[in-house]
Amino acid sequence: MRIRGEIKELSADGLGLLEGERRIHVPFAYPGDYVLVRRTKRRFGRRIATDFELLEPSPLRQTPRCPHFGACGGCLWQGLRYGEQLRFKAELFERITGISAPVKGSPQIWDFRNVSNFIVTAEGIGLKEYGDPLGVVELSECPVFSKGTSEYLRALRAFLSETGLEPWDLKRKAGEVHYLQVREGKFTGELMVNLVAHTKPSKEVAEVFRDYFSFADSLYWSLKTDERDDPRGEPEIMGGEPFIRERIGDVAYLIHPNSFFQTNSYALWLLLKAVEDFTDGEKVLDLYSGVGTFGVWLAKRGFEVDGVELNPFAVEMARKNVELNGVNARFRVGRAEETPIGDYDTVIVDPPRKGLREAAELLVKSGVERVIYVSCNPKAFRLDYENHLRKTYRIEDAILIDMFPHTPHVEAAIWLERT
Template identity: 90%
Template structure:
């Protein structure tokens, strides 16, 4: 069944919405003002998603995409949308979900800004996942969103595989040797970490070849993956170079390890840190879900007395290294956010996982703390936390949106909550 019409709006997850006979079809890589013909759809999560469609007339909001893989690669739904319009729609979608009208601060760089990329290595190709197809892989030649050096990294990988005879992962049969290549860059330090995620340990010859082909890397890891899940996770073992690379944001230096979570846009991270700093009040700060100390170390550098709580022991170890490296006054410990006694703090910062605070929200309500800064890239989770728990004791005082994710529908929010 062929459906033709104009895209009138965007869904909350950034897809173009085509209305026909009171039914909606969701069309990826399209924007308001586009006229499309949809030839084929499939049902996914209760919605009709277009899988075969033609763009008949282009919206005036469009721009020419920079990446030759745009339209098939799942990384950038909005690369065909002018950047100013991206920011406008991010604010609109955030307000639609949360009811909060807030300004958006754009990313200083919208190209080559990502400091990490996970290239999947499969029998069908090496690159990134295809949009909407769990088994589809885009054979990548470049990635202008990640790095100018993407083609260099991929050439080294393909040559390494060719020489060693290591087999790419077969997604269907769940068999093979090499599954992912994860590359991290310190955008402000120029340092590079290469981490190969494989299902086999390297022989001496293979390890030497790995070091030869990736001799440009400052840090070189081989991560052994012992499960069949399709994710870039394994137990890392250093093969060559330094155990960490560094990233420097303003006057703070952060150490990065293969298992570290670090915000993916180094250029916009400064804006995010300054937004948190601007909303922080008093002297004593509790940093819940503190990770490697991204917020806590930054605030400690500015004279705040910081205590961080994080469930992951390795992240706490990294946070302590970052404290020592920067010579600041901050303490980080292992603990569950929902079991943390909320003492006499002036400000509590929460940067929860995508599912939100849940039980920890009620703990904050009962704590009596005057100010909460809720940092999140998931507005739906914030809305549920606020409506179900936080609104009992807190009002929304102010919000700033930071575009950490150009060319996607996502945006990072810093929401200042004050006790009523």
């Protein structure tokens, strides 16, 4: 198989499209690229190029900063100029949702991620290889995460060498150390290191662990009791503080190994401001409130906030953030789709990637005038809106925030007003 051609457009998930007798999705390729495809595979009903060559580069390209670009699955668009990334994000969002919205770029496009999960395997230590669930790219650096990446990975490799702990084997689903999670407070300089392992450390191993990662402000060991390939476990503090802090504007947030927090601290202010500007009235309901990212920010601005979140630990963290910032907000455990929506002026929803589903009908039947829908999944928003929300709400305004430079993803804040 040898198919040559020019990439004319991008798929909805950011792959280059090569048209011919069969449409081929080409990763790391952009409009204007002239490519040669030698081999493909079928996945999820699409034909994806697995062996291809760039013959003539697009004028839209830039030189990627990362030496692992093209293999690592983290950054499909790092070879695309940043201004073009923003343009395509707005175009893809409009193609999926029908909404034309301005996009605000990230204030920082390198070293912006505040968390990274490095997989530790017999095949290598680093990040997953694009398109191969068993492939791992042996990392030496990560310019989208942190200048400290090489130091963190050196400490990890030295720790494994001294202790003899066995890396996880993706094929056999066996081993001892599975992930190293590192979190940084970009505006506080605080650092959390969390080792995710399938075994508890002995006293000697724990001491070696503390020695190699003595630069961390907070040090955890998370016991993983399942074989799923994810960086989740039951954390036990091994040294330092139980939390690190991140500060966005005048609001401080506590971060724990089990916390979900937006990954781009620099662009988070833009998202919070967009939600604030769309919010109206005095009483706000924050559904899917998590650790209180939106609710605490709005409470700091004088809104009276109630938050509902299914995860009890996230609610506990939200309450700590309320206390830390001295604001008027109440958070409780509950299911969004079972929450009685009372006399609120604005409801903010930041659902999981699958969208609102049943909770959408709850909003339709409520008397709430304004809904702010926050999402990084435009397909889920489209389904929620077309199947439920459009019965009662019109799209008044929207803004896109680039929380994820060098990827096809973008965060949207969408203002819905009752008709």
